[in-house]
Amino acid sequence: MHTALCIAALAGLAYSAPQLINLDEIAADFPAPVLVKAPVNVVSNIPAPSTPVDIVPLQSSSAKKRELKVAKRDGDCSPYPTGSGPVPTPDTPAAFQSDPDFANDANNAPTPYGYASTFTNLGASLQASNYMGLYTLTEYDTLGCASQCDQASGCVAFNMYVERDPSLNANAVSCPNPPSTTNYKCTLWGAPVSSDEATNTGQYQDSFEIVIAGSNAYNKNSPPPAVSGYDGPQELGGAINAPTSSGSYMGYQFYPFSQSQGYDPQTCADACNAQTTYDSENPAADGSYMSCIFFNAYVLSENGIPQGLYCSMYNETWAASYGNNYGQYRTESDGTVDRYTVSDSYSYSLSS
Numbered sequence: 001m002h003t004a005l006c007i008a009a010l011a012g013l014a015y016s017a018p019q020l021i022n023l024d025e026i027a028a029d030f031p032a033p034v035l036v037k038a039p040v041n042v043v044s045n046i047p048a049p050s051t052p053v054d055i056v057p058l059q060s061s062s063a064k065k066r067e068l069k070v071a072k073r074d075g076d077c078s079p080y081p082t083g084s085g086p087v088p089t090p091d092t093p094a095a096f097q098s099d100p101d102f103a104n105d106a107n108n109a110p111t112p113y114g115y116a117s118t119f120t121n122l123g124a125s126l127q128a129s130n131y132m133g134l135y136t137l138t139e140y141d142t143l144g145c146a147s148q149c150d151q152a153s154g155c156v157a158f159n160m161y162v163e164r165d166p167s168l169n170a171n172a173v174s175c176p177n178p179p180s181t182t183n184y185k186c187t188l189w190g191a192p193v194s195s196d197e198a199t200n201t202g203q204y205q206d207s208f209e210i211v212i213a214g215s216n217a218y219n220k221n222s223p224p225p226a227v228s229g230y231d232g233p234q235e236l237g238g239a240i241n242a243p244t245s246s247g248s249y250m251g252y253q254f255y256p257f258s259q260s261q262g263y264d265p266q267t268c269a270d271a272c273n274a275q276t277t278y279d280s281e282n283p284a285a286d287g288s289y290m291s292c293i294f295f296n297a298y299v300l301s302e303n304g305i306p307q308g309l310y311c312s313m314y315n316e317t318w319a320a321s322y323g324n325n326y327g328q329y330r331t332e333s334d335g336t337v338d339r340y341t342v343s344d345s346y347s348y349s350l351s352s
């Protein structure tokens with residue numbers, strides 16, 4: 001009723017303001033939004049694009065009943081995979097929700113370069129549209145979850161959270177409220193998310209209460225700008241890893257953020273053009289030289305801290321499927337292990 005009144009009022013305005021969004025025509029056709037939350041009791045769940053998963057239309061009371069029935073379905077007391085997180089003492093929903101370790105994980109998690117924090121340390125996971133899949137991780141890992149989002153074409157947001165899950169497939173008679181196991185979950189989303197969508201506070205499986213803690217979400221930033229003389233940007237899941245046998249790799253330039261203005265793909269284009277100029281002035285004995293016609297710009301981070309802009313250069317173009325170097329761990333001379341991650345990776349190719 002309320003909505004109909006608003007639309008009628010806007011429709012009246014439309015006569016004097018023709019550029020107003022034509023709600024009169026399009027709002028009538030809005031389907032009820034289909035909100036989806038990640039399924040529980042699966043380690044990973046990457047739906048085919050056309051397969052909706054665990055659809056819960058919140059508005060309809062009949063749907064709510066259906067959801068309850070699904071949640072109440074009895075299991076066979078078989079074990080679920082053990083999660084990687086600690087189980088709080090006592091093993092209760094309240095202790096889980098107020099566990100300081102989970103709050104610290106969430107509050108101290110690095111915001112991956114190329115993403116903006118949307119919310120931090122909520123007690124609910126996302127229930128939104130454009131669900132793209134779920135990964136169970138071995139630690140609270142915003143960098144790893146961001147990398148999964150980067151690797152999934154169309155992913156523009158992710159949710160990292162801790163979930164109290166049953167250790168057994170609960171059964172009303174034999175195991176109605178089994179001990180819990182703690183899972184670190186990472187869900188991917190194909191539309192930007194907001195804290196208003198952090199509404200999935202959990203559910204029951206028989207007498208076991210699934211609850212959420214330390215829920216953080218991040219939206220991916222817009223791609224970098226176009227560069228004159230080049231086609232792109234082409235979004236990549238990681239850094240380009242061209243076959244060594246192609247001989248196509250021409251080297252790289254690294255621009256530390258401590259010394260430069262940040263991520264500007266023009267910086268890489270300038271390096272690519274300069275390399276071609278240098279090579280043409282210093283050809284091989286037979287007069288041949290390599291021309292830079294393709295570059296990959298990305299940010300290299302060490303232990304979550306962005307270090308600088310990395311530009312790798314090639315004499316051939318490489319498809320996005322070659323952008324599969326997601327980072328690595330390295331043992332430093334003092335024995336500490338550092339984690340290097342790749343983010344905001346895009347390629348550009350010289351326009352023909």
Ligand SMILES: *[C@@H]1O[C@H](CO)[C@@H](O)[C@H](O)[C@H]1NC(C)=O
Nearest residue numbers: 246247248249290291315316
């Ligand atoms: C790129 O350079 C390699 C090594 O010199 C060469 O074998 C290859 O043909 C070059 N590719 C193009 C497209 O020029």
